[in-house]
Amino acid sequence: MTQDVLTRDLVVAPGTARTKEEAIREAGALLVGCGSVTPAYVDAMAAREQLVSTYMGSWLAIPHGTDESKGDIVASALCLIRYDEPIEWGAGQPVRVVVGIAGVGEEHLSILSKIALIFSDPTEVEKVLAAAGPDELYALIQQVNE
Numbered sequence: 001m002t003q004d005v006l007t008r009d010l011v012v013a014p015g016t017a018r019t020k021e022e023a024i025r026e027a028g029a030l031l032v033g034c035g036s037v038t039p040a041y042v043d044a045m046a047a048r049e050q051l052v053s054t055y056m057g058s059w060l061a062i063p064h065g066t067d068e069s070k071g072d073i074v075a076s077a078l079c080l081i082r083y084d085e086p087i088e089w090g091a092g093q094p095v096r097v098v099v100g101i102a103g104v105g106e107e108h109l110s111i112l113s114k115i116a117l118i119f120s121d122p123t124e125v126e127k128v129l130a131a132a133g134p135d136e137l138y139a140l141i142q143q144v145n146e
Contacts, residue, residue: 003075004145005111011138015081020089024063027079027100036077037102044069055089058119059096076107093124097128114144
């Protein structure tokens with residue numbers, strides 16, 4: 001990857017969504033806004049969620065498009081939105097961090113694995129949940145650019 005997949009303007013805290021659908025749309029709007037995806041990709045993110053939950057545990061959900069939506073990705077990017085109040089993601093699955101991902105080709109796999117590494121460490125999860133604001137959040141997770 002030649003350019004950073006995560007930039008400071010793609011980190012938002014607190015997010016404004018109150019439902020899973022709103023959270024997916026909020027993340028999608030950030031990806032559209034940075035020129036990473038077309039609006040059709042956001043619809044594919046919502047469609048994928050209908051098929052299989054993107055809830056990952058540890059307060060995290062990682063909505064992303066379907067395989068069919070790959071053509072709607074212009075450039076790899078990821079956004080992170082943290083919510084003050086948990087969003088119900090499904091059967092008792094509270095989410096406070098939504099990471100929207102768009103990866104060109106197979107890049108989404110490496111992006112996913114970097115996010116998974118951060119969120120598999122309970123100490124790192126606590127840091128993300130406790131971060132004072134977007135600048136501190138970005139500092140915590142910008143290692144996904146490496």
